[in-house]
Structures are given as C-alpha cells and as structure tokens.
Amino acid sequence: MIEIRKSEERGYADHGWLKSYHSFSFADYYDPRHVQFGPLRVINEDRVAPGMGFGTHGHRDMEIISYVLEGELAHKDSIGNGSVIRPGDVQRMSAGTGVRHSEYNHAADQTTHFLQIWIMPDQQGIAPGYEEKHFDAADKRGRLRLVGSPDGADGSVVIHQDVRLFAGLFDGDEAATLALQPQRKAYVFVARGRVSVNGQVLEAGDAATLEGEDAVRLTNGSGAEVLVFDLP
Secondary structure (H helix, E strand, O other): OOEEEEEHHHHEEEOOOEEEEEEOOOEEEEEOOOEEEEEEEEEEEEOOOOEEEEEEEOOOOOOOEEEEEEOOOOOOOOEEEEEEEEEEEEEEEOOOOEEEEEEEEOOOOOEEEEEEEEEEOOOOOOEEEEEEEEEEEEEEEOEEEEEEEOOOOHEEEEEOOOOOEEEEEEEOOEEEEEEEEOOOOEEEEEEEEEEEEEEEEEEEOOEEEEOOOEEEEEEEEEEEEEEEEEEE
C-alpha cells in the first residue's frame, strides 16, 4: 500500500525570520493522523532568513539530522562542536542525556533552506554525540546513496535506531530501486523537483508512505532530490 501526502497538506508556520513546513505534528501544529511514522518523528522544511537563526536551546533523547538544500547553517553545541554545514553535508546530533545547541544563517544575502529531521532513538539516556559527513552530488546522481544507518555502513552517519536513510538525485531516464524486507516500511520525501514513486508522481514537498510493498521504485525524475527512509 502506498499513500501520498501532498505538500500543501503539511502544517505551516511563518515566524517572519523562519518559514517552516511540518510533515508531522510539531509545536503548535497537531494532526493526530500525522504524529510519526515508525520512529520517524519530524521532517521540518525550514527557510531561515539572512542573519537569523535558532538561539541556544536544548534537546534530549532524539536523533537530529540536518540536511542543507541551499545556503549554509552554522552549528554550535554544548559538547564542543562548531561547524558550518552546506549542501551535500549530512549532520547527525544525538541528544541523548541532554545537549544544547544553536543554528544560524550568518549570510547577509542568502536564505538557508534545510531539512530538520528527528528520529526517535532505540534507547534512551545515551551519551550525546555529533557527526557530519559530506556526500557529493555525483555520488547521489541516479542512485540512492546511503547517508545514515545504524552501523555507519558505506561511510554513512550513525543513527541510533534501525533506520537507513538514503538520498538521491534524479533526472530523465535515471532510476533507482530500493528493495524492502518483509515487515519493513518506507517513507519517501521529495525535497525538490518531481519524481515518480512506484508509478505515482510526487513534487517538491510531497511524501509517500509505503507499507506491504516489496520495493521503492523511483523513475521519471525532473530536478528531483529525494530522501528515502527504510524503517522498522
């Protein structure tokens, strides 16, 4: 079974400096039909205005992944990490027993467009941790590149949950198939462009949930950047 959720069905918040679409219930947006999908808890598509950002705030017991689409995001946290992530970077912060961090767009003239993803960990109370990796566009072109996994396979960032996160870029005849093991499900999010998912056309901001399917099949892309979550 495949179910499509269109971009315009998501929650939306406009804070002036921050414009955010919520795929799942978040902050003031609540939809009992869309609280989580397996351990996938948050996908926020955020646009942060130049010179603005999230002040220092805390998290606990959550795997937080940042995926930049345009611009850059400066990160600083209470466990000693400071960096600037850009398109192609995948950042994972394990909040564990508690971590505080800030995220800013220091550019004077460019909006930062990024995805903030939360995954519930398979155990609580782990030590906070941080990791980031870069994946070139060529490495994602016409394929699903593993960028996050429980064991760091293939150079991916480590996610403390039985989740595998893939990213791919698709145009024209480029296609990819991800086989799904029995009893597992998948969540597909189209970050930009257009692509067919198991024969159904999705555009930027659209998502598909797949349950009882043997594979995720991506075809007919047009400027598409896609994230696929293989979930328990």
